[in-house]
Amino acid sequence: MATFLNALFLQAGYNAALVALGAALLGFAAGAGGSFLFLRKRALVSDAVAHATLPGVGLAFIVMVALGGDGRSLPGLLLGSAITAWLGLLGVEWMVRRTRLSEDAAIGAILSVFFGIGIVLLTIIQSMSQGRQAGLEGFLLGSTAGMLFQDAVLIAGGGAAVVAIIWLLRRPMTMVAFDPGFAAARGMNVRRVDLAMVGLVLAVTVIGLKLVGLILIVALLIIPPVTARFWSERAETVVWAAGVIGAVSGWVGAALSASAPDLPTGPIIVLISAGLFSLSLLFAPARGVLASILARRAFQARVHRRQGLLALSRSEPVHDPLTLRILRREGLMRADGVATDKGGIASTRVARDERRWSIARRLHHDTALIGRYDGLTPIDEVFTRDEIAQFDAGLPAAEGV
Amino acid sequence: MSDLHVVTSPATLDPASPLAVRGLTVSYGEKPALFSLDASFPAGAMSAIVGPNGAGKSTFLKAALGLIPRVSGEVTIFGHDVNRARDRIAYVPQRASVDWDFPTTAIDVVLMGLYGQIGLWRRISGAHRARARACLDRVGMADFADRQIGQLSGGQQQRVFLARALAQDADLFLLDEPFAGVDAATEAAIIEVLKSLKAEGRSVVAVHHDLSTVSAYFDHVLLVNLRRIAEGPIATAFTADTLSETYGGRLGALQIEGLALVGT
Amino acid sequence: MGAEFVQFSLTPILIGIFAAVACALPGNFLILRRQALIGDAISHVVLPGIVVAFLITGVVTTGPMLLGAAGAALVAVVLIEVVRRVGKIEPGAAMGVVFTSMFAGGVLLLEQSDTSSVHLDVEHALMGNLEQLIWLRADGWGSLLDPVALAHLPEELPRMALIAAIIGLLTMIFWRPLKLASFDEGFARAMGLPVNLIGLGLVTAAAAAAVAAFDAVGSIIVIAMFICPPAAARLMTNRLGIQVAWSLLFAVLSAILGYVLAGYGPIWIGAASSVSAAGMVAAVSGAILGLTCLFGPARGRVGVAAGG
Numbered sequence: 001m002a003t004f005l006n007a008l009f010l011q012a013g014y015n016a017a018l019v020a021l022g023a024a025l026l027g028f029a030a031g032a033g034g035s036f037l038f039l040r041k042r043a044l045v046s047d048a049v050a051h052a053t054l055p056g057v058g059l060a061f062i063v064m065v066a067l068g069g070d071g072r073s074l075p076g077l078l079l080g081s082a083i084t085a086w087l088g089l090l091g092v093e094w095m096v097r098r099t100r101l102s103e104d105a106a107i108g109a110i111l112s113v114f115f116g117i118g119i120v121l122l123t124i125i126q127s128m129s130q131g132r133q134a135g136l137e138g139f140l141l142g143s144t145a146g147m148l149f150q151d152a153v154l155i156a157g158g159g160a161a162v163v164a165i166i167w168l169l170r171r172p173m174t175m176v177a178f179d180p181g182f183a184a185a186r187g188m189n190v191r192r193v194d195l196a197m198v199g200l201v202l203a204v205t206v207i208g209l210k211l212v213g214l215i216l217i218v219a220l221l222i223i224p225p226v227t228a229r230f231w232s233e234r235a236e237t238v239v240w241a242a243g244v245i246g247a248v249s250g251w252v253g254a255a256l257s258a259s260a261p262d263l264p265t266g267p268i269i270v271l272i273s274a275g276l277f278s279l280s281l282l283f284a285p286a287r288g289v290l291a292s293i294l295a296r297r298a299f300q301a302r303v304h305r306r307q308g309l310l311a312l313s314r315s316e317p318v319h320d321p322l323t324l325r326i327l328r329r330e331g332l333m334r335a336d337g338v339a340t341d342k343g344g345i346a347s348t349r350v351a352r353d354e355r356r357w358s359i360a361r362r363l364h365h366d367t368a369l370i371g372r373y374d375g376l377t378p379i380d381e382v383f384t385r386d387e388i389a390q391f392d393a394g395l396p397a398a399e400g401v
Numbered sequence: 402m403s404d405l406h407v408v409t410s411p412a413t414l415d416p417a418s419p420l421a422v423r424g425l426t427v428s429y430g431e432k433p434a435l436f437s438l439d440a441s442f443p444a445g446a447m448s449a450i451v452g453p454n455g456a457g458k459s460t461f462l463k464a465a466l467g468l469i470p471r472v473s474g475e476v477t478i479f480g481h482d483v484n485r486a487r488d489r490i491a492y493v494p495q496r497a498s499v500d501w502d503f504p505t506t507a508i509d510v511v512l513m514g515l516y517g518q519i520g521l522w523r524r525i526s527g528a529h530r531a532r533a534r535a536c537l538d539r540v541g542m543a544d545f546a547d548r549q550i551g552q553l554s555g556g557q558q559q560r561v562f563l564a565r566a567l568a569q570d571a572d573l574f575l576l577d578e579p580f581a582g583v584d585a586a587t588e589a590a591i592i593e594v595l596k597s598l599k600a601e602g603r604s605v606v607a608v609h610h611d612l613s614t615v616s617a618y619f620d621h622v623l624l625v626n627l628r629r630i631a632e633g634p635i636a637t638a639f640t641a642d643t644l645s646e647t648y649g650g651r652l653g654a655l656q657i658e659g660l661a662l663v664g665t
Numbered sequence: 666m667g668a669e670f671v672q673f674s675l676t677p678i679l680i681g682i683f684a685a686v687a688c689a690l691p692g693n694f695l696i697l698r699r700q701a702l703i704g705d706a707i708s709h710v711v712l713p714g715i716v717v718a719f720l721i722t723g724v725v726t727t728g729p730m731l732l733g734a735a736g737a738a739l740v741a742v743v744l745i746e747v748v749r750r751v752g753k754i755e756p757g758a759a760m761g762v763v764f765t766s767m768f769a770g771g772v773l774l775l776e777q778s779d780t781s782s783v784h785l786d787v788e789h790a791l792m793g794n795l796e797q798l799i800w801l802r803a804d805g806w807g808s809l810l811d812p813v814a815l816a817h818l819p820e821e822l823p824r825m826a827l828i829a830a831i832i833g834l835l836t837m838i839f840w841r842p843l844k845l846a847s848f849d850e851g852f853a854r855a856m857g858l859p860v861n862l863i864g865l866g867l868v869t870a871a872a873a874a875a876v877a878a879f880d881a882v883g884s885i886i887v888i889a890m891f892i893c894p895p896a897a898a899r900l901m902t903n904r905l906g907i908q909v910a911w912s913l914l915f916a917v918l919s920a921i922l923g924y925v926l927a928g929y930g931p932i933w934i935g936a937a938s939s940v941s942a943a944g945m946v947a948a949v950s951g952a953i954l955g956l957t958c959l960f961g962p963a964r965g966r967v968g969v970a971a972g973g
Contacts, residue, residue, distance in 0.1 A: 043758035044702055099958050100502055100966040104757065105701040105896045109954055112705075112889035116947025119792055119885060120927070123941040141772055141787060215709075216772075219765030226754055226762050264776050270769035277762060281752055289751050295431060303426050303472050307437045320424065320473055361626075361646045370649045375426070375436025375628060466855045484857065492855035499849045502966065503697060504905045513845050517856055521841060549903035565852075575855075 003259035008252065016258040018152040019211075023250035023269060025159030026208050030217065031224030031246025032166045033200040035239040038225035039177035040194070044107050045092065046201045046221040050214045051111035052088025053081035053205060054118025057139050061125055071125075072135070074151050074210060081139075081214075082206045088114050089198055142213030142266035151210060158207035162200060163243070169196055174235045212266035219270040220246055227277040230284035249273035301326055302376055306350060308332070312339045313351035353379050359391040415441050416480025419573040419604035420465060425474030427457070427464045434460040436628045438474070445602050447595060448621040449609040451639075453648055456626040458608040459495065459577050466492060466575065478573065488517055491571035493562050495578050501551045507561045508546040511536050514568030536564040541590050556587030563591055574598060576607040580614075592618055615639060668805040674928065676800045676819055681886070681920035681946060683825040684878035687832050688890035689916035691871040693909050696895045697847050702757065703742075703868060704891030706764035707875045708884035710734075710741040712790045713771030714876075720778055727820070731876055738872035741767055742865070793883025795924070795942045798822070821881040828877040832870050836909075843867065844905060883943040890916055893950035900961030919950035 008020075037043055060080025061071040069076070088110045095106035122136055166173075175183045176193040184190045201221055208217040228241035253269030282289050300322070308323040309332065317337060318324055327333035332343030339347055356379045361370055364387070372382045379388060414421040421441040427434050435457040442448045450458045463469045465476050467483050478486035491514070511533040512525060519525060537543045540560040545553060550561065559579060566574055574595070580588050595605050595618075609615060615622060615635065622639045624630040624647045631643035688704070695701055711734040718733025719725055741763050748759040772787060802808065802817035809815070836843070846853040846863045854860050875887045898911035923946030928939045958964060 038755075038758050041755045041757065043755070043761050047702070047705065047761065095958055099900055099961070099964045101896050101899065101958075102696075102699055102701075104699055105696050105892055108701045108705055108888065108892035109896055109951065112885060112892060112947050113951025113954070116885050116889060116941075116944040116951065119941045119944030120948060123939075123944065124931075127938045137788060140791070216765060216769055218761060219769060222758055222761035222765065226748075226752070226758050229754065230752060262776060264772065267769040267773040267776070270765060271773060274762075274766035274769065277766070281748065287752055289747075292751055299428065299431050300472055303428070303433065303436075307424055307426065307473060310437060319475075323473065358646065361630075361649050362642075364649070373627060374433045376433065463851070468851055468854045487855070487857040490855065492852055494849065494851040494855075498851055500697075503848045504899065504903045504908050504963075505844070505848060506904065509905075510848075513841075513849070513852070516841050516845060519841075521838065551903075 004256060006259070008255040015149060015152065016254075018149070018156060019258065019265075020251055020254040022152050022156035022159060023211060023254035023265070024247045025156050025163065025250070026204070026211060027220060027224070027246035027248070027250025027253075027269065027273075028243040029159045029162035029166070029200075029246075030204045030208065030220035031228070032239050032243035033162060033197075033204050034221030034246075035225040035228065035242045036173045036177045036197040037201055038222065038229070038242075039174075039235055039238065040180075040197065042103070043222045043225070044104065045089070045198060046205065047218045048088055048092055048107040048111045048114075049085045049198065049202050050205050050218045050221075051118075052085045052091075052114040053209060053214050054084075054115055054139070055121055056081035056084030056118075057136055057209070058118055058121030058125055059084065061136060062121070062128075065128065074148070074154060077136075077139075078154075078206045078209065081209055082202060084114065085202050085205060089202065138213070139209050140213050140215060141264065142209070142211050142216060143264065155207055155211055158203065162203050162207065165203075166200060166239070166243075169193075170236065170239065173197055174239065178235045212269055216266040216270045220249070220273065223270070223273045223277050224249070227273065227280045230280040230287045233286075245273060245276055249276065305330070305332075306376055309343070309347040309350040310354065312343055313347035356388060356391045360387075363391060414475060414477045414480070416477070417444055418442055418477070419444050419479055420476075420575070420606055422461075422465060422474060422476045425461070425464060425476065426472040427460050427469060427474075428472050433472075433627065435464065435625070438625065438629050440623050440629060440632055442604065442606050442623070443621055444604050445599065446620040447599050447605045447607070447618065448623065449607055449615050449619040450623045450625060451609055451612065451615060451647070452625040452630075454610075456647075458610075458625060461625065462492075462575050462577050462606075462608060466490070489572045491566035491569040491574045493566045493574070493576040493579060496555065496559050496562065496581065498577075501553075501558060503550065506547050506549055507537065507542060507553065507557075507564075508533050510550060510561050511564045511568050514565035517569065533564075533568055536567040537561070539567060540564045540594055554584070556583035559583050560587055560590060563594060567594070572603055574603060574605045574607075576605070578608050578610060580609070580611060612644070668803070671803045671806055671808060672801060673799050674924065675803070676822055677795045677798045677942065678921055678924050680798055680819070680821050680825050680881050681795060681924055681942070682917050683822075683829040684874075684882045684886060685890045685894070685916035685920040685946070686913055687825065687829040687874035688871075688878060688887055689894040689912045690829075690832050690836050690909070691867055691874060692891040692895040693898070693905075693912050694843055694847050694867055695871060695891060696899065697905075698864075698867075700756075700868075701892050701896075702760055703745075704871055704875060705888050706741060706745065706760045707738045707868075707872050708879060708887045709764040709768045710737045710771075711876055711879045711884065712787065713737050713767045713774065715790070716771050716774045716778070720774065727824075727880070730880065734876040734879070735872060737767065738876060739869070742868050742872070789883070790879060791884050792941055792943045793879065793881055793886065795882050795886075796928070796939070798881060825877055825881060828873060832874055835866075835870055839863070839866070882946070885943050885947050889947035889950045890919070893947075893954045894919065897950075897954040897957040897961070900957040900964040903963050915950065915953050919946050919953060923947070923949040 034046060037045055057077050057080055060077045064073060064076050065071040091110045092106045095101050096103050125136060172188055172193050173196060176188065176190050180190050204221060205217050208220065212220060224242040224245040225238060227245050228238045231241060232238050249269050249272040253272050254265060257263045257265040257268050285291055304320065304323040304326050308318050308327045311318050328335065331340055332346055334340055357373050360383065364370060369382055414423055418441045423439050425438040426436050450461060452458050464471045476483055479489060512529065515529050515533065519529060534543060534546060537546055540563050542557060542560050542564060545557060550558060553561065579591055598605055616639060619635060622635055623632045624638065624643050626647050630647045631638040692704060695703055714734035714737025715730045718729040722729045744763045745759050748754050748762060749756050798819040798821050800818055802814040842858055842863050846858055846860045850860050878887050894912040894915035897915050898908045901911045902908050924942050926949065927942040927945035931939055
């Protein structure tokens with residue numbers, strides 16, 4: 001516990017502190033950068049990007065060794081991964097544009113084929129004399145073990161750069177993610193903004209390869225945005241909240257992993273964000289499971305109460321068992337099906353509301369206001385007292401109240 | 402103003418009606434799409450469901466068929482629960498609701514209407530094919546039987562959908578916007594088929610959006626805007642009064658007078 | 666092609682073919698229903714499933730592992746539906762959340778538990794061990810008629826053949842409902858077809874194929890075979906039946922060519938050792954898809970000129 005707290009507050013040594021900082025920055029960049037693709041409903045494009053990095057890692061290693069260098073140089077490997085990830089992206093776009101295949105099929109095809117080629121390259125590398133200790137498998141799941149100081153600097157610096165770019169491009173990217181048609185009408189180059197979005201995701205993927213690995217970086221690009229979506233209906237809030245969720249996951253995960261060496265960094269970071277997601281799924285105020293169930297039941301009760309009162313106002317028998325239960329429970333109806341005094345007053349009011357709405361629809365030509373009729377909303381929430389008086393004037397005298 | 406259109410629930414649903422609902426409420430999330438709707442369509446007639454966009458017309462059909470859950474309400478088909486009367490219903494969904502890129506041909510789509518009779522395993526016989534072809538012929542699409550459906554025009558696709566419904570040999574035809582985005586020739590062909598169905602004693606209920614043709618095509622109308630505004634024979638239910646309540650400010654007074662005149 | 670081929674290549678190729686066929690069959694419908702990536706999701710959650718099964722039973726045996734994997738696949742499918750419906754999250758993102766979380770959990774469990782004594786690791790789950798599924802008891806084609814030798818076939822072969830046969834049979838039996846529910850869900854429901862059940866059945870069949878296949882051939886082939894052969898087949902024809910036939914041909918072709926290229930390709934170009942067969946099968950299926958993207962007679966979207 002003490003070591004965890006030390007690591008959490010950056011007291012566990014310079015390298016561990018840098019890794020924690022790097023993981024937090026990477027988490028922020030992934031969460032915020034992934035949000036745009038998520039809002040654009042293309043979240044799994046990141047899956048194709050991530051898997052398409054593997055052949056690049058392998059090719060870069062082979063090329064660097066062939067040129068007489070050290071195959072394990074991180075910048076070189078990352079450059080290679082960026083190139084094939086970019087090719088993978090182009091492949092997805094090409095298939096969607098040129099053939100009848102949909103984007104999900106193109107994503108699946110690219111990710112499996114590129115990954116397969118990557119595995120083939122890894123087996124080739126394993127047969128090379130310099131390849132045995134290459135440790136390229138670490139890119140599958142990520143590892144902080146044996147991470148060099150300059151690697152940590154690269155991750156932290158790259159993460160910071162991505163965050164800065166997101167800040168600069170937040171407006172156009174939010175607009176395109178929210179409403180591409182509107183953005184295009186405003187003269188925005190939607191294609192270019194889309195490219196910027198996937199470009200950011202690609203950058204995050206490449207930077208995160210060493211730390212969390214190519215399979216799990218997808219999680220950091222998707223889980224924080226989805227989690228944030230549970231808490232906000234505003235696109236820009238989702239972006240920054242996703243960044244914070246990603247950063248917290250990265251920071252806490254790196255600290256946990258530093259304090260318990262056999263806990264692998266990547267899975268821990270992902271599981272922490274998955275934990276935050278589960279909490280949000282269950283307990284978020286408007287979209288959470290709990291809130292949805294309660295709201296659904298309350299709504300159903302409102303509908304049945306209103307329908308029951310309308311029936312009472314016309315002295316009709318009520319058949320629906322749920323309606324009967326609600327009316328009796330709330331003291332609006334006696335056990336024998338007759339309205340109580342309270343029920344009588346309530347049903348008269350509801351019937352009057354319906355009649356006023358009926359007049360309003362004919363007299364009032366503001367469709368936005370009329371459109372607020374949903375069978376449940378009382379008319380005095382929509383129209384002023386004077387307007388309602390006008391509607392009442394239009395009512396037959398016998399029915400005016 | 403009369404109290405003519407105030408909703409009154411029938412005590413029991415009419416067992417003779419091909420489609421009757423009482424107290425039907427459907428919602429998407431917390432927003433009702435239909436509120437406490439009653440309706441009872443007459444047998445052997447052509448009925449239209451009319452109302453502005455977003456008024457719940459398609460929702461009504463889907464909820465009546467049990468395709469989407471309802472918050473409250475009862476539905477009967479010829480006096481039975483919908484699940485016991487499925488073989489008496491033919492449903493023509495909105496054209497836009499399916500993927501026309503699907504690898505299949507026009508005749509294959511019509512044969513789908515016969516799956517109920519053929520069953521899971523029995524071979525599709527020559528008689529089945531002949532029947533499917535006859536249905537295509539009835540909508541004027543016999544020449545396109547082997548075309549991939551994506552290669553057909555919008556109107557042709559709609560006719561294939563109608564042919565599939567014909568193959569079901571049902572007593573009640575439920576059509577969702579059958580004239581949306583089709584050419585004039587297709588509209589004429591479809592209405593002719595529907596009228597012949599009526600002549601055979603079958604019932605037709607269609608979601609319809611073109612006010613100018615309501616009184617020419619249909620006998621009975623349900624005006625809906627979240628709730629039932631009016632229902633009945635065209636002459637009594639499709640009036641300036643009911644239209645103005647259904648559409649509010651969306652239709653000009655002159656327009657409404659013009660339409661209602663057609664109806665009287 | 667003598668005794669050596671029968672011993673070292675025949676069984677892996679056959680297992681690869683059955684695995685490819687078992688995945689490609691449901692893949693056809695998954696692609697048409699825009700659920701292509703469900704195969705990707707399922708093959709990721711196989712790992713946590715087998716790890717949990719191992720932790721419970723303490724042994725790496727086929728039965729519990731398959732059960733664990735199948736259980737994990739079903740859990741994933743249900744969770745994806747919950748996130749999608751309750752959270753109103755688009756299906757892709759819902760899938761992404763669920764399968765990456767479960768995969769991370771699987772990796773963590775694996776690292777935390779002592780599996781050094783048993784053959785259980787992430788790489789194995791990804792790449793399988795197709796090359797090791799050899800038939801040492803065989804001494805030539807005649808062994809195919811020799812009951813003693815046949816008794817020593819790798820157990821993966823009859824298992825994979827059985828799964829492929831069952832999925833093939835199910836596809837034939839439920840052809841009409843599958844086709845109808847995939848094309849026009851509303852109409853299918855109105856006819857009274859249990860559309861949700863059909864969807865669940867399809868995903869379950871896909872899960873069964875993925876679970877049975879991953880042990881022998883690894884997740885890569887599974888994902889590739891779910892998508893590449895059916896996608897390529899879609900670009901060859903506008904008829905569902907013919908599409909399925911093409912997809913089977915492409916799946917078989919990928920399995921054979923992939924294995925042969927991986928095993929003998931490097932030798933042909935003078936390299937010493939072979940490369941991953943699983944990876945090569947995926948690569949070949951990708952090459953086939955690439956060719957159909959360029960030349961497939963039905964590659965163009967309706968209204969788009971075939972030349973694009």
